[in-house]
Amino acid sequence: MQEFLFSYRHELIGTVITFGLLIILKFITDKTIRKIGRISDIVEARTLLITKYASTLWTVIGFGVISFIWGVNFREVGLVFSSVFAVIGVALFASWSILSNITAGVILFFSFPFKIGDRVKIMDKDMEIEEPFLIEDIRAFHVSLRKKNGELLIYPNNLMMQKAVTLIYNSEDDPDGSEEA
Known part of the structure; x- marks a missing residue:
């Protein structure tokens, strides 16, 4: 030894x-x-x-x-x-x-300007949806977006970076989530 x-x-x-x-x-x-x-x-x-x-x-x-x-x-x-x-x-x-x-x-994670609870609109010509989405969760592969009618959209992270995303309102601006978008 x-x-x-x-x-x-x-x-x-x-x-x-x-x-x-x-x-x-x-x-x-x-x-x-x-x-x-x-x-x-x-x-x-x-x-x-x-x-x-x-x-x-x-x-x-x-x-x-x-x-x-x-x-x-x-x-x-x-x-x-x-x-x-x-x-x-x-x-x-x-x-x-x-x-x-x-x-x-x-x-x-390091540069995302949106947080869970924010309402965003995705400018994607392939999506025929004009209404904003509520960001429910942000995971390793996708972002969970919910429409006002309760429908859930799972959107890939790479598309979130490639498409234009507009912030409708920030979760800090409307803490109770009651603002109409």
Whole structure:
């Protein structure tokens, strides 16, 4: 055991430092995302979702750094990863909208000018609906919009970014939701 510790002491120290840095970076990222969510008055569920995405990203980066520290032969690992990514790439190409909706959901978290409870009108020529929608929920893949008659529309996040969206009234302007749009 002592021989192992002595011969791999640099790798072990690098691994411990990497884990320490990852914990600190995850903590800072988590605090920053929660603060942005609080300041922007974003629903806690959305904040937790973005926190989960950031944590996954830091974990993947950490595995890459630890692999580099321990001197993993990247040519052999590269063959495995290229095969896996080829399969994933075909699957994502077949359903590219899933990836674009997740990306749009992350972007909307940080820059979305609308909140749950706001009334919006979507300028989409394919939609023949002229009345405004109430934003009920904003998820990773879609936004739940409700018409006055109770009908629910599930609208993809990527289209929410691509189409013009007009704010009819803000939830802070009408806290009880009684304003007619």
